Amino acid sequence: MTSAKGFSQHDHHSCVDDAIAAAERFCAEQGLQLTPVRRRALEILLESHQAMGAYDVLARLDKDGFGSKPPVAYRALGFLVDNGFAHRIERLNAFVACTHPGAEHDPAFMICRSCHKVAEAEAPRGALLKGSADEAGFVIEQTVMEAEGLCPSCQRSDV
Amino acid sequence: MTSAKGFSQHDHHSCVDDAIAAAERFCAEQGLQLTPVRRRALEILLESHQAMGAYDVLARLDKDGFGSKPPVAYRALGFLVDNGFAHRIERLNAFVACTHPGAEHDPAFMICRSCHKVAEAEAPRGALLKGSADEAGFVIEQTVMEAEGLCPSCQRSDV
DNA sequence: GATATAGAGGTTACGTTATAACATCACAAG
C-alpha cells in the first residue's frame, strides 16, 4: 500500500469499509461507543479524501436527521480525532479521515492547494524535531506536519 | 547561537534590535515598505517569544494610534509573514516573530502548551516529507511543522 | 421495581478568528 492514498487510485469502497471496520473493532476493544452520529461522521469524512470543515460535516449530519447545531459536529469530530480515526488539518481548520488508523503515528499531510485533497504521509513518530527539542530541553508530546503544494492531477490542470 | 531562542536566556534587547535591523535591510533591498504599522506590528511580536493572536496585536496597534479594525492587524501580519519576518502558528491561530529571518527555511516550532512560548527549530528546507511526496508525485511548496509539549521551565512547575 | 449516575446528543447563546468590499490618501510616472 502506498502511503499517499489520497492521490492514487485505489479501491475506495473497500478503503471506506476497512476504515469503518477498524473503527468498530477498536471501539469494541476499548469500550468506546461508535454511536450513529459518530459513525456517520466518519463515513462522511471517508467518502472523500478531501479535508472537510466542521460546518460541512454538520450540514451532512443535519440532512441525515442528526442535530443541526455546531456542537453536534464538533463533538463527533472530537471523538474521531481523540481516538485516531480522523485528524485535524490545522492549516485548513478542517478534518480528514485517518488513512492508517491503529498505527501509532504523528499526523503528516500533503495538502493540495488547488483541489484540497489530502494525503497522509508516513512520519515516524517523534523523530523529526528530536534534535532541536533535546538541545532546548523541550519535551515533545505531539507533532503535526503539513505540506502544502500541488497533487499530481492538479499539476496538469492548474499550472 | 542556539536554535531555540524562545526557551533560553539571551540578550533580548539586541535580539529585537537585530530583527528590526534585518527587516529594514531586507525591505530596502527588495523595495518593500516597512511602514509604521508594519514596523510596530513586528516590534510587538518581538517583545515576547509568545505567540500572539491577531486581535491581541490589533489591540496594541490601536492603543498606539493605528486603526482599530481587524484588517489593520491582518494586513500588517500578512506582510510580515509573506516576507519571512514572522510566522503563523496554525495550531494556535497566532503569530510569532521569526527568530532567524533571512535564512530560507520552512517554519518549525516547539510550542509550550502551558505558557504558550514558542521556539523556532532548525528545519532544513523541503527535506521533511520529500520521500512521501516523491512517491506520490506531489510537489511541495511549503511545509510547516509544529510540535506541542512542555518547555523547560514549565516542566518544573506544571507536571 | 425505584432510583441514582454517567455518557451521549440536542439546544441556545455567545466568543473568537478572518475576510470581502469599499473609501481615502500619498506618492510616483507619464
Place this chain on the structure above:
DNA sequence: CTTGTGATGTTATAACGTAACCTCTATATC
C-alpha cells in the same frame, strides 16, 4: 495635472469554535 499603484482605514459579515444547560437512555445500586 491626472492616472495608477500601494497603503491604511472603515463597515459589515462570514467562518470557526465552545460554554452552559436540558433531556434521554442505559447501566449500576438500593
